[in-house]
Amino acid sequence: LARVLSGIQPTADSFHLGNYLGAIRQYVALQDTHEAFFFIADLHALTVAPKPDELRRRTRIAAAQLFGAGLDPERAAVFAQSHVREHSELAWYLICQTGMGEAGRMTQFKDKSARYGESSASVGLFTYPILQAADILIYQADQVPVGVDQKQHLELSRDLAQRFNSRYGQTFKVPSPYILKEVEKITDLQDPTAKMSKSSSSPQGILDVLEEPNVLRKKIMRAVTDTGSDVVADEENKPGVTNLLRILSALTGTPIPELETRFAGQGYGTFKKEVAEAVIETFSPIRERTEKLLADEAELDRMLVAGAARARKVARETMEQVRERLGLLPTS
Ligand code: TYM
Known part of the structure; x- marks a missing residue:
């Protein structure tokens, strides 16, 4: 079974139609035909230092919406990114394989740092796409369902996979974006040439x-x-x-x-x-x-913990290899 993976940020109190048509609907369809991993990108959300209570609330709302939209915990591993700590570890290894210039070309970083002010944007915002590459490569994903705004980040993931493989030997699958043309960019109702966006739409x-x-x-x-x-x-x-x-x-x-x-x-x-x-x-x-799902937070949290356990198994397998390839000594 081919593997799909995607992530979505918990940066608002609701997902929007762009997220739904550009991404979530594809997640739900693909869980039937693929081995599927979907996560709430809480580590990515940290790049803009949200208030802890707000992050907690939004992560639960995000999870409830994914299940509410039809993701089935039996068929798909649905989890919080931070629960699988190997994402952060691989991000560091990949940061060390990425050129400054290469990272500096990411247009989403340029847009966001312009909004926060060049010098007050966090370093995390700069390395954000490299964490995203780690998310994808750690699961050896074949396909990554996203909207077109993520295309450049997907290119970076492919480049990093290829670079690592050629430097250290075949380790990562090179992932392909899965973008449906008809819904790749749903636009803002008031400004129909701009994308509908949690952070910039009115x-x-x-x-x-x-x-x-x-x-x-x-x-x-x-x-x-x-x-x-x-x-x-x-x-x-x-x-x-x-x-x-x-x-x-x-x-x-x-x-x-x-x-x-x-x-x-x-x-x-x-x-x-x-x-x-x-x-x-x-x-x-x-x-x-x-x-309904939000009415029982304990159960929702349990669902995410169970999803993370499944994901961690795959992530650990990849990481054993990665550490060995890099020349890090075994831990046991
Ligand atoms: P995020 O949270 O901004 O958006 C989640 C998904 O929704 C898609 N999307 C849209 N599609 C069509 N039209 C729109 N107006 C629209 N707005 C958003 C996005 O393309 C995305 O698929 N960096 C990612 C999260 C991420 C990730 C990953 C994705 C972290 N790690 C690994 C894939 C693989 C992001 O911020 O998406």
Whole structure:
């Protein structure tokens, strides 16, 4: 069975539609056909020093949403990244294989450090993509389901795997990104050329999985559409309508040309109403299951601990080899 792995950060009180369509939905589908590992990237969240209570809360909310969206602890190992301490260990080894210039080219670091101010951004933010490479390589993952914003980080993971293999002998599988073109970048409802993002979208631009149906409906009805009144996909001239068409198509399984025909001559109002209903229909059951799971924190914590135990087995196997290859003495 081929192996898939992905991680998601607990940086907000809810995931959003971009996370769901770009990533989580693929996790749920892939657990049926692959050996699957999915984790909450709490170590990555530490790069911006969240308040401890906030991190704890958000990590549980993230876990509950993953299970609520359909990840099954029997089929997939779902865990908190920090519980498998080998991630941090491998990150150090890989940091030592990465060039300063190579790390400095990561565009997400450049964006984020610009936001925090070059000198107050943490070193962790700089080494962030190398920890991500460790996450992936430690499980010998074949495929990594992500949105297109993670593509550059995936490239770095591939480069580091190849470099390590050529310096120290075959150790890591070289992972491939698994990116679905149609949903690789869901955009902000108010700024439809920018990606929908936990950190940079305004509340009006973002559709949260755990949001009330009425709020979701309002945001979609007020989404920026474009001049004219035709419901047609046109990335260049109609980025807002195109984004909504992609969303509706992904959620209903109806191809975009069919939607264009269906909404011909009807204007934006009817179209947006259908988008809203599709989003609400998708999110409502996830929200209900998430709330139930959050009502029993002890059980939720136990589920994560069990997931980590499964993941750790695989991680340890890789690390034995890695230490030996690097020339570190055996521990027992
Ligand atoms: P994060 O937490 O920012 O996002 C989680 C996943 O959601 C995808 N995504 C989107 N997809 C489509 N449209 C959008 N608007 C959109 N916004 C977010 C992201 O591409 C991602 O797949 N560095 C990662 C977390 C991570 C990771 C890993 C991923 C840590 N270790 C190892 C894969 C493998 C991140 O910050 O994702």
